[in-house]
Amino acid sequence: MAFKYNYAIVQKIPQSFSQKYPKIDIETARAEHENLVEILRQSFMDVLEIDVEERHPTSPFVDDTAVIINNIALMCNPYGNRQGEISAIRQTLKRQLGMKVAEISIDGAQLEGSDVLFTGKEIIVGISTHTNEAGATCVAKTFPSTR
Structure with a gap:
């Protein structure tokens, strides 16, 4: 069975992510996230992006x-x-x-x-x-x- 997806929901990486995960380079993570979003846009009908939420570092x-x-x-x-x-x-x-x-x-x-x-x-x-x-x-x- 092949799944067909119509939507992808993503959330950008907040600055607070770097405090929760200090070993991860936040700029690299953000660049990888943007690459993922671009790939999703090429594959799916619609990408829904939720606003950055600094209070929740794990929100991505x-x-x-x-x-x-x-x-x-x-x-x-x-x-x-x-x-x-x-x-x-x-x-x-x-x-x-x-x-x-x-x-x-x-x-x-x-x-x-x-x-x-x-x-x-x-x-x-x-x-x-x-x-x-x-x-x-x-x-x-x-x-x-x-x-």
Whole structure:
């Protein structure tokens, strides 16, 4: 099964990224990010760029914020204090893309989108220090049938 993507959501790298990841050269990272955006523009119909958010140095990792399958977005609850990142993505998905948005339904659930893989038939959720079993259960409840 080949996936067809219509949109890519990206967020520029804030200056605060260099404080969180001091071993990474921020100018090199920004140049690589711009190269990625250009490649996406050549490949996808639309690239949605979210404004830089200095309060959230990990905000360029947009893949941690939501699991999206069949026009339904499950908003994640990633590790640490990243709820501000979730808000920006939620608004983009609802307002700009008109997606149905689901929320984490179990207290204590931790879920990062980068721990989830959709093969087209199955959803695989990796349990990690950032995703727990309750988070995996939320994925199963949100997407009971992927067909």
